[in-house]
Amino acid sequence: MLIRRPTDILPSEITSPELYRDRRRFLAQSTALALAAALPAGLARAAGQSLGPLAKSPYSIGETPTPYKAVTTYNNFYELGTDKADPAENTHRLKPAPWTLRVEGLVNKPRTFSIEELLKLAPLEERIYRMRCVEGWSMVIPWVGFPLASLLKLVEPQGSAKYVEFVSHYDRSTMTRGVLEWPYNEGLRLDEARHPLTLLAVGLYGEVLPVQNGAPIRLVVPWKYGFKGAKSLVTLRLTEKQPITAWMKAGPSEYGFYSNVNPEVDHPRWSQATERRIGEFSKRKTLMFNGYADQVASMYTGMDLRRFF
Numbered sequence: 001m002l003i004r005r006p007t008d009i010l011p012s013e014i015t016s017p018e019l020y021r022d023r024r025r026f027l028a029q030s031t032a033l034a035l036a037a038a039l040p041a042g043l044a045r046a047a048g049q050s051l052g053p054l055a056k057s058p059y060s061i062g063e064t065p066t067p068y069k070a071v072t073t074y075n076n077f078y079e080l081g082t083d084k085a086d087p088a089e090n091t092h093r094l095k096p097a098p099w100t101l102r103v104e105g106l107v108n109k110p111r112t113f114s115i116e117e118l119l120k121l122a123p124l125e126e127r128i129y130r131m132r133c134v135e136g137w138s139m140v141i142p143w144v145g146f147p148l149a150s151l152l153k154l155v156e157p158q159g160s161a162k163y164v165e166f167v168s169h170y171d172r173s174t175m176t177r178g179v180l181e182w183p184y185n186e187g188l189r190l191d192e193a194r195h196p197l198t199l200l201a202v203g204l205y206g207e208v209l210p211v212q213n214g215a216p217i218r219l220v221v222p223w224k225y226g227f228k229g230a231k232s233l234v235t236l237r238l239t240e241k242q243p244i245t246a247w248m249k250a251g252p253s254e255y256g257f258y259s260n261v262n263p264e265v266d267h268p269r270w271s272q273a274t275e276r277r278i279g280e281f282s283k284r285k286t287l288m289f290n291g292y293a294d295q296v297a298s299m300y301t302g303m304d305l306r307r308f309f
């Protein structure tokens, strides 16, 4: 796959939007907030709009976020094209509003949520997470979202529910055909889905999520490879059986259900021992569970992580 590396992005391309974002984020936030508050709810939902006051999260890491420009122009979103630069150039192929998210399956209270309802479900938090793609690159992204656990609580999973399946939006008339079996889907075990690190993201850098990053709502699971973070979600389904994910269907020997970041278990085509942080020159060592081992390792006690990769 041909990729446009951040080192190919001219400093002149980066500087002005970065300064603009940073100024808005750190100096003029109150102005942006007042503006957003003055807009009717529906109008405030465009990429770039401030998401308002955000609770700081104890789950944030203390590393410097990857520049906004790289986070929003170096993407994997195959429905909008398979090159890293494609999704940002093809945002017109996905209309993030109006939108609903259906939660169904083994729950007592199946329900269809509007985005406005989801935004009111729990206080929005800024969560600065380390993210690692199985291809060997990583970023630090200041997500905005709320724990998936708060949504699950509301729909009351039944005792027989063991997994959550996540289904992305797919429109055959505007999106990529072939490559994967569509719609894109992913899955988590219910305890993973309820883990406090597991986020439904609606924004990044304090602003409404850009289409290329999975607008209007996407999954973020920081201790797993990036592909688990299904974008532009339309359905969450609670199931008894382990879902078969789009990547498992595409390559069962390459992609397992768990997909935990693990420097000791290589992907057949790529070493997982090291990674290149976007914007940096030398490689870093990949950390067990992407550095979240203290918080998540206990969920996998006694499991052979080579077998359950």
Ligand SMILES: Nc1nc2c(c(=O)[nH]1)N[C@H]1C(S)=C(S)[C@@H](COP(=O)(O)O)O[C@H]1N2
Residues within 6 Å of the ligand: 071, 074, 075, 076, 077, 078, 079, 132, 133, 134, 168, 184, 212, 213, 214, 225, 226, 227, 228, 229, 230, 231, 232
């Ligand atoms: N629907 C959908 N979700 C997806 C993908 C995709 O192609 N389609 N790509 C995945 C992969 S491989 C990665 S690395 C992350 C990238 O998220 P980002 O572009 O916001 O960094 O999204 C994941 N979610």
Ligand SMILES: [Mo]
Residues within 6 Å of the ligand: 076, 132, 133, 134, 135, 225, 226, 227
């Ligand atoms: Mo990825």
